[in-house]
Amino acid sequence: AVSGTSCDLEGVSVEIPPGALKEDCTITIGEVTNPPALPDNLKAIGKVIDYGPHGAIFNTPVTVRVPYTHEDLSKSGVSDPAELEVWTFNTTTLAWEAVPVDRVEGWFLIYKLNHFSIYATGKSVVTTPSSGITPVSSDAVAPIYGESGSGGCFIATLAKDGYPVFPLALFISILLAIVCRGRWQKK
Numbered sequence: 001a002v003s004g005t006s007c008d009l010e011g012v013s014v015e016i017p018p019g020a021l022k023e024d025c026t027i028t029i030g031e032v033t034n035p036p037a038l039p040d041n042l043k044a045i046g047k048v049i050d051y052g053p054h055g056a057i058f059n060t061p062v063t064v065r066v067p068y069t070h071e072d073l074s075k076s077g078v079s080d081p082a083e084l085e086v087w088t089f090n091t092t093t094l095a096w097e098a099v100p101v102d103r104v105e106g107w108f109l110i111y112k113l114n115h116f117s118i119y120a121t122g123k124s125v126v127t128t129p130s131s132g133i134t135p136v137s138s139d140a141v142a143p144i145y146g147e148s149g150s151g152g153c154f155i156a157t158l159a160k161d162g163y164p165v166f167p168l169a170l171f172i173s174i175l176l177a178i179v180c181r182g183r184w185q186k187k
Helices: 070-075 138-145 168-186
Strands: 013-015 025-032 042-052 057-067 085-090 095-099 103-105 108-115 118-124 150-158
Touching: 042 057, 042 070
Parallel strands: none
Antiparallel strands: 013 057, 025 042, 025 150, 042 118, 057 108, 085 095, 085 118, 103 108
């Protein structure tokens, strides 16, 4: 989980059950600084999040917890957190697609993923018949996944059986201190 920092993604977490990974990999959670345009009918709440490694597919779905605040709901005109939706960007169709929400628990939106990509939380709003999904060129997608696409606030290496390769809590604490402190000092 992202915690204890001035990072914009504090509280976001991914629970990876044993056996979900096909191979050892480094798990990342970062903010997408230049996301593809959201559909006209979706009002975003919070940041667009890049879960990585991008394109990783799981044997068993992983559980994601994304926090939200009363302020997030008010800004988006959401009166009931059950109205929140999750969307992922499909790089093949160049369109945002809905992801089922598992549940709302306290101040967290919880959903399951069978692959890593970029995800946005939001609420559908009424649009005029002429509006719809904003087309995105393939050129607009490249910066998201390139070297300058996202700023990570969490990185952990997990073995394919779901157990940390390095003591996870220590690793996360050290990495968050380095990554997020560096981001804070640059502002």
